[in-house]
Amino acid sequence: MLPMDPTKKISFQRLISEGDLVIVYERHDHMKAVKVCCGSVLQNRFGVFQHTDWIGKPFGSKVLSNKGGFVYLLAPTPELWTLVLSHRTQILYIVDISFVISYLEIVPGCLILESGTGSGSLTTSLARAVAPYGHVYTFDFHEQRAALAREDFEKTGLSSLITVEVRDIQGGGFPENFCGLADSVFLDLPQPWLAIPSAGKMLKQDGVLCSFSPCIEQVQRSCESLRTNFTDIRTFEVLLRSYEVQEGRRECTGDDEGDPLGSLPCKRKQCSSGRSNGKEKSDVHTVMVRPCSEARGHTGYLTFARLKCL
Ligand SMILES: C[S@@+](CC[C@H](N)C(=O)[O-])C[C@H]1O[C@@H](n2cnc3c(N)ncnc32)[C@H](O)[C@@H]1O
Known part of the structure; x- marks a missing residue:
């Protein structure tokens, strides 16, 4: 439950207790609301989680399953x-x-x-x-x-x-x-x-x-x-327009003409270099950002x- 102090101020500056609603966070697009009950378990692809282990932990804690997998227990904010x-x-x-x-x-x-x-x-x-x-x-x-x-x-x-x-x-x-x-x-x-x-x-x-x-x-x-x-x-x-970020490595010969990243040296980090066909070759760390294909219309x-x- 969203905890209230006697003046009805909403606060999560306390520990999770029996009966609380927590948001079990696997990733930003995979979350679910769970009511904490002693003796209950949550089972998912990461293993089995005992609710009892959650009690007494602060909201935001990372908790472990029987297999060593983990989820975060977030406070049920309106967002x-x-x-x-x-x-x-x-x-x-x-x-x-x-x-x-x-x-x-x-x-x-x-x-x-x-x-x-x-x-x-x-x-x-x-x-x-x-x-x-x-x-x-x-x-x-x-x-x-x-x-x-x-x-x-x-x-x-x-x-x-x-x-x-x-x-x-x-x-x-x-x-x-x-x-x-x-x-x-x-x-x-x-x-x-x-x-x-x-x-x-x-x-x-x-x-x-x-x-x-x-x-x-x-x-x-x-x-x-x-x-x-x-x-x-x-x-x-x-x-709302959100962006996807993709990180990767790619080979670069130094012929950067027409390469959108070529003019953006701050976007790349040179990691190693060598020669290929007489040209300087380097392995670069790239960060590519593009608008999400599934943006809400x-x-x-x-x-x-x-x-x-x-
Ligand atoms: C689209 S939903 C509202 C969703 C809400 N804004 C939210 O964020 O969850 C519209 C609601 O208006 C209610 N509604 C439709 N006509 C109504 C009326 N004449 N008087 C009161 N409620 C009405 C419907 O039952 C429905 O639950």
């Missing part, structure tokens, strides 16, 4: 949770999440309204951003999804910062008791324009709304609705708007 959670719906990923938290100006103590909850990916990061004194009220009309999200927030130790309610936000709007109290509102709904008038009523003066939509037609209709009570309306698409559009001053 990692987003990568391992069960996908019951489409979810927001960390690139969009970071942008949302910045542009919604979310700081500790904020009161946030969100709909729909979905798999709770965004909610988890919102909760950490408002901790220790703020709160996230999240609404989904799907009862089972809401219940599973509640269970997840218990597991990740964030339940005191999040309230999940079952409600049709497009049909009924947000509950009236939040009128004028929300610092920000986030919508990830199929027809956000239906919820925008209610979202406007919930926001404090100067409050900011964000709506996430995969299709540009949804953005257009949302913007039409936003024009009534909102200003500073802007839509963004955030794309379009996720959705993020539309932000600020409530007009009265």
Whole structure:
């Protein structure tokens, strides 16, 4: 569980104990969430790991299997949770999440309204951003999804910062008791324009709304609705480009014309040399970097708007 001190401050500066949720890290693209239980084992290609051996170790520890293989036990931060959670719906990923938290100006103590909850990916990061004194009220009309999200927030130790309610936000709007109290509102709904008038009523003066939509037609209709009570309306698409790094060795004859690495001496390290066909030959250490072939493409559009001053 995400540990909380009495002031609800999230901290991992402690040792792993029975019942904690840890992220078992094999590599950056192979992780899973495991609840630590005395007497249980984790079995994978590296061997058998006894949970009992994990108890009392700091988060981040490297632990060994019966065969000498190893994994790392990482703390269940929102960033990692987003990568391992069960996908019951489409979810927001960390690139969009970071942008949302910045542009919604979310700081500790904020009161946030969100709909729909979905798999709770965004909610988890919102909760950490408002901790220790703020709160996230999240609404989904799907009862089972809401219940599973509640269970997840218990597991990740964030339940005191999040309230999940079952409600049709497009049909009924947000509950009236939040009128004028929300610092920000986030919508990830199929027809956000239906919820925008209610979202406007919930926001404090100067409050900011964000709506996430995969299709540009949804953005257009949302913007039409936003024009009534909102200003500073802007839509963004955030794309992440990551890079693969490959290290290797190759033979080089000194004819570097046309060789992209030839003009980059800082990228290579000469290790040995000799002669071939009368030419100087060297074995070089190369580092090649290229954009990942499996880069995530379009996720959705993020539309932000600020409530007009009265
Ligand atoms: C794409 S998911 C949200 C994913 C979430 N942002 C995340 O990061 O995990 C959209 C959710 O909106 C909910 N939803 C759809 N229409 C709704 C409505 N009228 N009122 C409340 N929730 C609704 C769906 O049940 C679904 O769980």
